[in-house]
Amino acid sequence: xxxxxxxxxxxxxxxxxxxxxxxxxxxxxxxxxxxxxxxxxxxxxxxxxxxxxxxxxxxxxxxxxxxxxxxxxxxxxxxxxxxxxxxxxxxxxxxxxxxxxxxxxxxxxxxxxxxxxxxxxxxxxxxxxxxxxxxxxxxxxxxxxxxxxxxxxxxxxxxxxxxxxxxxxxxxxxxxxxxxxxxxxxxxxxxxxxxxxxxxxxxxxxxxxxxxxxxxxxxxxxxxxxxxxxxxxxxxxxxxxxxxxxxxxxxxx
Numbered sequence: 001x002x003x004x005x006x007x008x009x010x011x012x013x014x015x016x017x018x019x020x021x022x023x024x025x026x027x028x029x030x031x032x033x034x035x036x037x038x039x040x041x042x043x044x045x046x047x048x049x050x051x052x053x054x055x056x057x058x059x060x061x062x063x064x065x066x067x068x069x070x071x072x073x074x075x076x077x078x079x080x081x082x083x084x085x086x087x088x089x090x091x092x093x094x095x096x097x098x099x100x101x102x103x104x105x106x107x108x109x110x111x112x113x114x115x116x117x118x119x120x121x122x123x124x125x126x127x128x129x130x131x132x133x134x135x136x137x138x139x140x141x142x143x144x145x146x147x148x149x150x151x152x153x154x155x156x157x158x159x160x161x162x163x164x165x166x167x168x169x170x171x172x173x174x175x176x177x178x179x180x181x182x183x184x185x186x187x188x189x190x191x192x193x194x195x196x197x198x199x200x201x202x203x204x205x206x207x208x209x210x211x212x213x214x215x216x217x218x219x220x221x222x223x224x225x226x227x228x229x230x231x232x233x234x235x236x237x238x239x240x241x242x243x244x245x246x247x248x249x250x251x252x253x
Contacts, residue, residue, distance in 0.1 A: 001027040004085035004114070006071040008039045008093065008106025011063040015092035015126060018138050022124075023089055025146040026153075031085070032061040033075035035068060035106075042067045044109035054078070068110035076117060087153065088114030091124035092141045095133070096166050098221045099184040102235060111162045115237060120157035122149060127169035127225060136169070143172035144230060152232075160238065166221060166231040176228040183233055184220030 003023045007016045011034040023030045036055070045067050052074060053065035062079055064071045068090065076084060090110035097105040107123050114121030126141040144167065152163055164183075168175060194206045216222030224231035 001087060002029045002031070002080065002083060002085045003027050003087045003089060004031050004033065004072065004075045004080060004119075005089045006032075006068050006075065006110040007034050007091055008042065008068045008110065010035050010038045011057060011061070013038075013094065014136075014138060015094050015141075018126075018142050019089055019092045019124065021142055022092070022145045022149070026087075026149060030060065031075060031080055033064060033071040033079060034062075035071060036063045036065045039067050039106045041104050042106045042109070043104050044069055044112060046070060046073075068106040069113045072110055072113040072117070076119075084117075085114075085119055087149075088119050088121040089124065089149070090114075090121070091126075092138070092145070092167075093123070093125035094128075094136060095125065096127040096169075096225060097123065097125040097164060098166055098225060098231070099186045102164060102183060108162075108164060108235075111164070112235075112237070115160060115162040118159065120153065122152065122157070122163045122165060124165045124167070126167045129169045132169070137171050140170060140172045140175065141167045144175060148178070148230065148232065158234075160236060162235050162237075164221070164231075164233040164235055166225050166233075168225045168228045168230065170228055174228060175230060177230070179224035179227075179229045179231055181221040181224045181231045181233045182217070182219050183235070184217050184222035186222070187214055 005019050047066045047070050055063045057063050064074050090107050093107040102108045111121040111123035128136045192208050194208050221231040221233050
């Protein structure tokens with residue numbers, strides 16, 4: 001099995017090293033193609049107006065001056081041109097990718113690009129406790145991910161689907177199980193803009209996310225992770241709302 005791995009935190013990220021360890025428990029044929037620098041929040045963007053710079057960091061490990069989507073394309077069409085990968089793994093992200101995060105996340109986008117190209121793809125993210133960004137239980141993902149990936153592959157990832165896996169911010173031994181979940185929804189009032197002033201007293205802004213743990217929807221990824229479980233959420237490429245489509249078809253018929 002040939003595995004292509006990428007991320008959005010960059011080639012030097014701790015989570016990428018964790019994912020390499022996970023991938024090598026599944027196959028010896030692992031190629032790493034990751035962004036040269038942190039690309040968190042770039043979503044499914046392509047570098048259409050800038051050239052892609054490719055650097056071989058070490059045998060089988062490459063850095064691209066671009067987005068996670070660029071990295072997957074570079075890996076499949078250039079670096080692994082002698083044979084497509086059988087699996088794309090993206091992560092392990094530093095922090096959860098739950099609920100509406102899937103629209104912003106470069107980690108999820110890396111897996112989504114793999115799915116667009118017809119390759120089974122899985123995004124993996126490791127959470128941390130509120131206010132504990134520098135104290136991440138990477139061993140949680142490293143311990144549990146290999147078996148989860150093996151079981152998903154044995155079952156088969158349907159075409160035009162990808163799998164979003166989130167590990168709770170706790171020790172591996174404290175995980176309370178695995179839940180197959182739906183994409184949740186947060187209270188977006190926790191998003192705000194913080195205004196600051198530079199040395200010339202000109203304003204600039206930071207996007208800020210508050211920490212809110214309102215009661216999450218039943219069966220959601222939020223509920224699972226808040227309860228100490230590993231969340232496995234199947235996502236699909238087709239975003240069509242067929243119920244509304246039917247209603248609009250009647251309206252415009």
